[in-house]
Amino acid sequence: MLDQMKETARALGANGKGILAADESIGTIGKRFSHHGVENNDMNRRKFRQMLLMAPDIEKYISGVILFEESLYQQCDDGTPFVKLLQQRGIEVGIKVDTGVVEIPGTCGETSTTGLDGLAQRCASYQKLGARFAKWRSVLRIDERNGCPSALAIQDNAWCLARFAAVCQSKGLTPLIEPDILIDGSHSIERCSKVTEKVLAAVFKALIDNHVCIEAIVLLPNMVRPGSESIQPFAPLDVAEYTVRTLMRVVPPAVSTICFLSGGQSEDEATNHLHAIVKKAPRDRPWALTFSFGRALQSSALKAWGGEDHKLKAAAEVFTERAKLNSEAAKGVR
């Protein structure tokens, strides 16, 4: 079972392919839909996700898809289950297993991620349904004036990620560990790099303490960049330098695959930053560097669709093109 989980971790980052995060909760996808006047109902969510999963040629660029639980049971128009469609295309099936965040009392609105209750049973049933990996997202916020992220938030989130990872591995699912340090705020790139170092160091300490096999995980980190409200000028090369330095300092060489989040960056920004990071990283780096993008893979496709059936084909083409651009970025080609 361990060999299989290690192989899944490697496969997710192989050949310049990356992950499509199509695992938005019902509330989150509703927000995305609302920007384009699309009603958030079962039919529209199924239609949109079917369009993504059936898009032409995506198996050349996409190694795995993270699904939200309802999609594990959904089917294409012809009755083929989504899971089977992905398997037929040689794309690994993943599942989001956390159940969202709750506030940590006594902090400035910092959060902990929930979903550990009953996780072992859920993982076992997802594995039977065909899932090979699972994702858990922790959220941390940089706010220097209020001392965020606090030591408590860092510790709590690292521990929850590690508990999740240990449970997943006990049920044969490769854990995707997502400590997402939000882009929100006016912090500098230097601050982001310090915080990212601290958070990742705490995460790896917790993973080791929880007996997690490091070769059988995938890390999903944020890119290191200034906050979205920062006035600090920066170029893709700065993002690349700080991100690579941070990873070199704290990610063990036993990790085979690192997939960046897009974290609210525009599609072009995320692709350009990924390309710069890959070019900057040493050729003999121990890990594959690629993407696990949600928003930065889906935004234009969602806009192109806009809830209209006759635009589904065009939207799928837009999605494939974006997946291709990101795959090229992950290969360092342009």
Ligand code: 13P
């Ligand atoms: P974003 O790329 O929208 O930050 O989402 C990524 C994600 O959820 C990876 O699992």
